[in-house]
Amino acid sequence: MRTKQEYLIRYKDGNLYCELADIWIDPSKPVKKALITHAHFDHFTFGCEEYISTKETAILLKERVGDNIKINTFEYGEEFKINGINISFHPSGHILGSSQIRFIFAEEKWLISGDFKLQKDQTCKQYETVKTDYLISECTFGLPIFKWDESNKVANDISKWITNSPEKSSLLFCYSLGKAQRLLNEISQTNFKGNIYSHGSIHKMNNIYRKLGIDIKDTIKIENKKKIDELKGSLILLPPSLSKGSYLKNFKNIQTAFASGWMSIRALRKRSGYDKGFAISDHADWDGILEIVKKSEAKNVFFHHGDSEALSKYLVEKESINVLLFGK
Amino acid sequence: MSLNKFSELFGDLDSINSTNNKIEVLKNYFSSNAPIDNSWAIYLLAGKSNKRFISGRYLKNLFSQIYEYPQWLIDTCYLKVGDSAELITLLLKNKTNPRKKKLSNISLNELLSETIPAISKLNEEEKNLEIKNLWESLPEDNHLIFNKILTGTFRVGVSIGLITKSISKLINIDEEIISHRLMGDFKPSIDSYEFLINKNINLQELNSKPFPFLLANTIEDKIFKNSINDFQFEWKYDGIRIQLIKRSGNVSLWTRGQELVNESFPELVEKMSHIKDDFVLDGELLVWNFKEQIAFDFSLLQKRINRKSPNRSIQIKYPIIFIAYDLLEINGRDIREIKLENRRIELEKYFSKWQIKTENNISDIFKICDLIFPKDWPDALTYKEKSRENNTEGLIIKKKTSIYSSGRKKGIWWKYKVDPMQLDAVLIYAKGGSGRRAGLYTDYSFALWKDKELIKFASAYSGLTNFEIKELDKWIRKNTIEKFGPVRSLKPEMVFEISFEKIQISKRHKSGIAVRFPRITKWRKDKKINDADSLDNAYELMKKIS
Numbered sequence: 001m002r003t004k005q006e007y008l009i010r011y012k013d014g015n016l017y018c019e020l021a022d023i024w025i026d027p028s029k030p031v032k033k034a035l036i037t038h039a040h041f042d043h044f045t046f047g048c049e050e051y052i053s054t055k056e057t058a059i060l061l062k063e064r065v066g067d068n069i070k071i072n073t074f075e076y077g078e079e080f081k082i083n084g085i086n087i088s089f090h091p092s093g094h095i096l097g098s099s100q101i102r103f104i105f106a107e108e109k110w111l112i113s114g115d116f117k118l119q120k121d122q123t124c125k126q127y128e129t130v131k132t133d134y135l136i137s138e139c140t141f142g143l144p145i146f147k148w149d150e151s152n153k154v155a156n157d158i159s160k161w162i163t164n165s166p167e168k169s170s171l172l173f174c175y176s177l178g179k180a181q182r183l184l185n186e187i188s189q190t191n192f193k194g195n196i197y198s199h200g201s202i203h204k205m206n207n208i209y210r211k212l213g214i215d216i217k218d219t220i221k222i223e224n225k226k227k228i229d230e231l232k233g234s235l236i237l238l239p240p241s242l243s244k245g246s247y248l249k250n251f252k253n254i255q256t257a258f259a260s261g262w263m264s265i266r267a268l269r270k271r272s273g274y275d276k277g278f279a280i281s282d283h284a285d286w287d288g289i290l291e292i293v294k295k296s297e298a299k300n301v302f303f304h305h306g307d308s309e310a311l312s313k314y315l316v317e318k319e320s321i322n323v324l325l326f327g328k
Numbered sequence: 329m330s331l332n333k334f335s336e337l338f339g340d341l342d343s344i345n346s347t348n349n350k351i352e353v354l355k356n357y358f359s360s361n362a363p364i365d366n367s368w369a370i371y372l373l374a375g376k377s378n379k380r381f382i383s384g385r386y387l388k389n390l391f392s393q394i395y396e397y398p399q400w401l402i403d404t405c406y407l408k409v410g411d412s413a414e415l416i417t418l419l420l421k422n423k424t425n426p427r428k429k430k431l432s433n434i435s436l437n438e439l440l441s442e443t444i445p446a447i448s449k450l451n452e453e454e455k456n457l458e459i460k461n462l463w464e465s466l467p468e469d470n471h472l473i474f475n476k477i478l479t480g481t482f483r484v485g486v487s488i489g490l491i492t493k494s495i496s497k498l499i500n501i502d503e504e505i506i507s508h509r510l511m512g513d514f515k516p517s518i519d520s521y522e523f524l525i526n527k528n529i530n531l532q533e534l535n536s537k538p539f540p541f542l543l544a545n546t547i548e549d550k551i552f553k554n555s556i557n558d559f560q561f562e563w564k565y566d567g568i569r570i571q572l573i574k575r576s577g578n579v580s581l582w583t584r585g586q587e588l589v590n591e592s593f594p595e596l597v598e599k600m601s602h603i604k605d606d607f608v609l610d611g612e613l614l615v616w617n618f619k620e621q622i623a624f625d626f627s628l629l630q631k632r633i634n635r636k637s638p639n640r641s642i643q644i645k646y647p648i649i650f651i652a653y654d655l656l657e658i659n660g661r662d663i664r665e666i667k668l669e670n671r672r673i674e675l676e677k678y679f680s681k682w683q684i685k686t687e688n689n690i691s692d693i694f695k696i697c698d699l700i701f702p703k704d705w706p707d708a709l710t711y712k713e714k715s716r717e718n719n720t721e722g723l724i725i726k727k728k729t730s731i732y733s734s735g736r737k738k739g740i741w742w743k744y745k746v747d748p749m750q751l752d753a754v755l756i757y758a759k760g761g762s763g764r765r766a767g768l769y770t771d772y773s774f775a776l777w778k779d780k781e782l783i784k785f786a787s788a789y790s791g792l793t794n795f796e797i798k799e800l801d802k803w804i805r806k807n808t809i810e811k812f813g814p815v816r817s818l819k820p821e822m823v824f825e826i827s828f829e830k831i832q833i834s835k836r837h838k839s840g841i842a843v844r845f846p847r848i849t850k851w852r853k854d855k856k857i858n859d860a861d862s863l864d865n866a867y868e869l870m871k872k873i874s
């Protein structure tokens with residue numbers, strides 16, 4: 001057994017860090033060199049000297065951080081070297097441009113899963129199985145109560161939810177990057193043929209997705225002064241940050257829903273304050289996590305981002321996989 | 329197919345917040361399903377059935393056994409979900425796919441009148457097999473309903489009032505009539521549903537049932553602007569609200585929960601049947617201290633409520649009394665539309681007649697409530713403060729000119745409860761909540777000082793805002809000393825003001841005291857733990873009151 005300091009990748013100040021390459025993965029504070037798995041706000045920070053990511057993530061990142069950042073991009077599967085370590089990005093199926101990152105050093109393989117899902121999603125590349133010795137995986141939904149329905153089933157439920165209340169404006173809250181585009185893609189394949197509006201922040205992301213060749217239905221950018229009658233019977237996509245506060249006063253006769261994996265639990269649904277919850281997630285469910293652990297053939301696994309206690313114990317007891325704890 | 333429909337209805341009701349929409353959804357359901365299924369739906373929605381066929385623990389064990397899931401994993405999941413039936417439903421999503429068996433379409437009626445009752449007759453092995461079989465053959469969307477009924481935990485945000493309104497809309501008949509028809513025993517059958525939606529109002533049928541109760545609202549300041557003479561004042565007794573009905577010689581005791589409780593109080597039924605008139609009385613049932621002419625504590629009444637056919641010695645040990653405060657019907661004449669002050673005159677008149685004319689002495693089990701006559705509002709306040717001395721909870725203030733309507737109508741009856749007793753206590757344990765509060769630490773235990781030690785004296789889970797609950801939950805996770813299963817012991821640091829209704833000696837508790845209805849009334853962030861009260865303070869409080 002090695003000590004924590006001897007691992008190729010370890011926790012330092014609450015972030016994943018590779019000392020040999022002096023490089024951070026998705027750091028939460030400004031550093032010299034940062035590998036970015038994807039462009040969600042909780043996976044990067046402003047002010048790093050250099051960013052490294054996939055091409056798509058770089059474009060999304062620039063949209064969020066600004067054009068004047070130094071950013072190096074690599075294709076999926078393309079290997080690059082830092083201090084003798086071979087590094088490569090591989091699709092993680094989470095959102096457009098999202099990636100797992102593999103490190104190879106002295107014949108030892110490390111894989112950081114990033115945020116990932118195995119479910120079908122036409123707006124990004126499918127998750128790719130990568131073999132490794134050490135796996136660092138997220139486990140946001142690491143309990144067997146999480147089992148996702150097929151996304152077209154959820155999309156049909158959403159379509160039914162809107163068409164069953166033709167007198168109402170249906171406000172669906174979802175993350176503006178990734179989830180919104182996936183929902184748009186799925187909903188356009190349902191029976192719902194009414195108008196779809198989206199908030200500026202979502203609209204912007206839609207345009208980037210389209211520029212990058214992803215097929216997304218056209219939506220109308222929502223203006224504050226829309227006529228109530230116009231919105232009746234239509235779907236309006238909004239970021240969750242607008243669900244509380246005065247923004248909703250712009251609408252009359254509404255029903256609200258939140259699209260998130262957490263919505264599969266009734267207590268959370270009730271507490272969320274939305275009328276309805278649709279359980280759809282861009283993270284893997286329990287089976288998904290178990291599947292990648294097995295397929296990666298990792299002998300050693302670390303978990304972060306979530307309740308890892310039960311999942312770790314299960315793998316140790318049932319699958320005899322060595323689950324290690326990071327020193328934080 | 330109709331179990332699917334009912335599951336859909338449950339899902340809709342669960343996700344709709346607007347009352348009007350709920351009524352609409354219910355109405356549509358009733359108009360498109362078979363009478364027998366409607367009857368069962370009402371039975372379930374009104375919470376008339378909470379019979380537990382199988383415990384949540386049994387269900388969890390069974391799942392663990394069938395699908396080889398470690399028990400600890402199921403327990404961990406439970407902490408997130410907070411409801412056994414839902415937990416198993418979620419876990420089954422993983423296990424029943426892909427299905428080998430053909431899906432079975434059963435109706436709500438079949439499930440409730442055949443399938444589930446049959447399960448409870450099986451031996452353990454057969455029972456387990458049958459439940460597994462149903463899990464694997466019922467459509468996934470029906471699992472939640474099935475598990476909830478099985479564990480007796482079916483609940484959804486629908487009140488009897490909502491069902492009443494939707495039926496009333498469906499057949500266009502007054503809500504009062506429907507509410508009347510829904511009172512008391514509702515046995516699910518085609519007949520009971522047909523009776524409910526019968527457009528002809530059958531008086532005789534209706535006569536056997538109680539009137540909808542009139543409920544009191546918590547007092548509002550605006551009432552003090554009115555003249556004191558506009559109101560009738562009574563003590564607020566802490567017993568069971570009862571409608572005592574005698575029609576055609578038959579006596580029935582109905583609770584507000586629409587339960588017929590004749591069997592628990594046979595001596596009252598017997599005595600009242602000697603009265604010659606027919607009547608409907610509204611009043612309170614109490615265990616009575618005849619020597620001091622005050623009520624005994626509610627805990628003594630509890631010894632009577634759940635005991636059917638109590639023997640003579642129980643009847644003597646816990647002597648009951650019915651205190652009537654209203655007369656609603658006399659010899660077949662409904663007088664609810666008469667003003668309260670006039671109903672009171674009738675009540676007094678008939679009571680004195682019954683006292684003289686009834687062969688057996690009735691006054692050892694039946695009286696009418698005394699009225700109080702405060703001179704002005706400050707005087708009323710003085711009465712209220714005195715209410716603890718006679719074991720009442722405060723005052724009931726009734727508008728003299730009001731009619732007896734139904735429900736919690738504003739401005740007719742007010743309750744003016746005595747201020748709660750309070751102590752400042754230190755938070756020492758927290759436990760995960762269930763249901764809507766699953767995944768959060770919401771059940772708290774509080775302690776008082778005894779010398780240098782903190783002694784647990786009460787548990788409470790209500791009183792904090794959702795925002796405060798979340799804030800405290802975060803604090804709890806960071807300040808845990810030790811975990812014992814779902815319970816965490818905490819660093820003593822947070823002080824809360826705890827209010828309660830009653831305080832008494834208790835040998836069962838380490839602290840030596842027990843309090844009734846403890847609740848959190850303030851998060852005293854301004855106080856340090858040394859500012860919290862001691863057990864001695866609690867004893868003083870007790871002395872002051874008795």
